[in-house]
Amino acid sequence: MTAYKNIETTTFGPHLIFDAYGCPYKTLSNMELCFGILSDLADLAGMKKMTEPYVIKATSNEFMGGKDPGGFSGFVIIQESHISIHTFAKRGFATVDLYSCKNFEPESAVEYLKKTLQPRDVDVIKLDRGLKYPKQNIYK
């Protein structure tokens, strides 16, 4: 192994964090829409899906003091990263992650998500992940 401290590094990739409040009930209770968002975001970020998106309905009420509103949870593995969504229709809340090893335009993804989820308010964070990702393989 090359001594870790002597290797050239780069950034692994961007991670867009998107939380949406006050989305319409009708929008968030649409399972197919969740599937579509996962698929569209992959295309929008120019990433290849390694699998088809996977969406489940979570109806458990065991947590949050029995006040869990339930919702949809979905996920798609794209090349070496992922996109996820969790929706809670009764709370008007959706939370999305778009983590990619390839640069993409966060603005386009945010615009798409706002148009699709129709929130009244959003929180958006863009992180750079893997700040010390090696430019080359460190093992043969």
Added chain:
Amino acid sequence: MTAYKNIETTTFGPHLIFDAYGCPYKTLSNMELCFGILSDLADLAGMKKMTEPYVIKATSNEFMGGKDPGGFSGFVIIQESHISIHTFAKRGFATVDLYSCKNFEPESAVEYLKKTLQPRDVDVIKLDRGLKYPKQNIYK
């Protein structure tokens, strides 16, 4: 709908972001270990798995200028949130997300991940997600 501005809000939950550098090749090239991390972290955070963890091997070399080292990508949906891992054995890099609607001890998760992945260096961020999550349902 209750006017969104008049509703009581809380925080949806913590999101632990963990990037690990200089992990041993043998550790990161162990698919079962990736599966185990997803399972263990759910238990450690006291979260119920909605599905079994799902891990795939990504061998595509189409991106990063054909220098993609490939790796494992895994994911498990826990109650209304998720845990993910992506490993790149040849680069010694692993990137983990633990996003939960339930409070957990990030320190325990970080300690577990350090012990399991044996990195030389890490970046750790803890975010609070869903800062305006409604305390009650806003739709009936």
